[in-house]
Amino acid sequence: MRSLFLLICSCLCTISISAQVQQPNPQYLLKTTFNPVQYKNFYLLTLFQQDETVKQAIKNDPELSNLFKSRTQKIADALKTCGNDIACFAAAFKFTEDEISSIGIRLSHIYKQGAPLNALLKNDVVPSGCYALYGNLKPEEMLAKAWAQDAKAVNHTIEVYVEGAKANYPKIDSIGFNVKDKSYPELVNTNALLSLTAQNNLFFEPSMQFALIALEINERNDAGDYEPMMSTVNKASLGAIKKTNFSAYRYSLILVPGEGPEAPDTELSAGGMLRCRLAAEQYKNGMAPFIMVSGGRVHPYKTKYSEAYEMKKYLVNILRIPESVIIMEPHARHTTTNLRNAARIMFRYGMPMDKIALTVTVKSQSRYIGEVMPQRCIKELGYEPYRLGKRLSDTALEFFPNVMSLQIDFDEPMDP
Template sequence: MRIFLLLLFGSLCMMVGQVQGQQANPNYVFPAGTNPVQYKNYYLLTLFAQDSAVRKLILNDPELKTYAKNRTLKISDALKNCGADIACLSGVFKFSEAEVIAISKRLTALFKQDEALKNLVKQELIPSGCYISYGALKPVDLLVKAWEQEAKALNFAIAVYVEGAKPNYPKIDSIGFNVRDKSYPELVRMNGVLSSVNPDRLFFEPSMQFALIALDINERNDAADYEPMMTTVNRESLKAIKKTNFAAYKYSLILVPGEGPEEQNTELSAGGMLRCRLAVAEYRKGVAPFIMVSGGRVHPFKTKYSEAYEMKKYLMNTLQIPERVIIMEPHARHTTTNMRNAARIMFRYGMPMEKVALTVTAPSQSRYIGAELMARCVKDLGYEPYRLGARLSDFALEFYPNVSSLQLDFDEPMDP
């Protein structure tokens, strides 16, 4: 019954995504010159900070100004009095449920009073697709849901990468410090001071800065890897996509999920090499114009090697595949996000979302993608990032990308 309910919820979310997906714009451009870790995790808050009309509205609002002032005083008091109590200090940078609700009510009131927030939702939030799961809601409710999600995202990052709480995948994504070390509270306090030095800040900016610095000193800026990909690692493939007649191919692309090595100094596992070879065998049959390699810096803990980058090197240097054929997806940390991130890139790069794609991988993972993974996606992500097609072999499985995959994930700061 639980699995049935999860699948039913995922189907409903997918329907919502399709409604919103009619408005998400594949040509939407994210802000240049902004830290990708920031805008990929906290896009609404990034827009609040950068949109001059919205920033002015929030800065000048008496209620939010008072809230920001009181928050600054609480932070100052914590810096003076918390000592070595990490939770005492980090707690003032997190948002309580009562605070989230109060700010939601104030944003609702401001939305009704001023055009700035209305324009932000219409011109930025909806076309970005970042909050596509809320697409069936009224614009003001979409704004509130986005704010509530960003507050949860900040709290999650602080809980894991300051306080040492368990992330979703503890073996690979845990905090990099011993929180019981005598010197650690000093690091937290220094972060607190740096995050609160500017008094002329929006109500959320000290918390956002505190979370971003925590990710940085933990060496957890994976969300920024190879960005902006459209002008770096995927520049040649993006140019090729724009010239491709997809109707001439059975599949839009061949997706290769990575398999990270367990040895610290191994660049690419044997499993990764073999998966690349499976993809090349299909590519040389002429079934698809592109190969997408998917996988971030995942295994082992805090590895410096990106699965997608190492697979791209292997495809080019060993298997003689041209760079224009290879699309890199270097952020996924699980099979759920292999599938989700592939769909995201396909949408944002202007590939046909209605066309079937192919994934090739080890039989065990292929069976997982074709069976249990969908329920795992609904549990972890809240929606189905793909729809299954036909099984071709133990290695090869068809799938259809889902535009609902554009939705940001609040509890995966390295791959939101």
């Protein structure tokens, strides 16, 4: 399913149509919520909640209003009849293909009727870059595709973190419960009950809340780690970026992909230390003004240690690199998203996207980034998040960040 979805997205990007491709805006600030896991996974749905004119247009639409009523009734019925059947509960919350299609058509109809959705698309959806794969479509088509993406994200989260379906990387990302345990249905039942709160009055809200609580009780809120980073762990480096003359440097930054330890009590692996030393050497040689450390809480399963945070500590405390030089990217779970997430931060923080950057790591991973990963990114993400430059050595490789990296990945809820 994931490969088919990404193949369709990739094809959409290459179709030649008369509409001009709409570009993300580096000055745009994402509309946030108290729960960063929500807006990072379901940005369009978050916008629907936050824009009062759009919210009223959706609530007042007869078809979407009827859908909300039928969905809440379906959930109420599930509470009465599902018993210990987890799949029964999940079916009450997941969107069917027919529903996704009909809702997309209805949203396109509302878009054509007047200003609320027009303004939302122009002022938020397009400049955010979160749905960049659809930037060459007509506005109402882009809206429908963005909705379908968020709906598939809700469904995927429920399938993996409620039903126990196989995650893309099950060794590190799988459900935290035994779905056959006799106590598990009660947790699912309680989650379902909570979705019927009066605050959930838009057609998608019960399902979105059910998915978000599933992530929470699975202890899988990794997407929100250290957020809001601009005012916390990256505050010093963000301030320094605004004062930096990037033309004085060969590279915009030095990216260090992490390596998670396998022992649960190990904070930073030997490989992580060595990668930091490689980066520090390049920094001290004046190659770039910043070092970005990239890696989340990945290895071993449900580790409490963040690769990026531990590498930052090592750079500051052991290698004496100033904190303002170090940019943390604490969410990547795979090598593909080390470079994708780096491109995202570079764009959001106002770094030059047309300037070449440098990644340093051990020989095997560096070769992997240069020779294997572009094809893997196309397969898993639907695009290449970077363009390769020259190889400087076995451990150092140039790359250009790609703004397409802002695109949300619908089936990686811990690092969307």
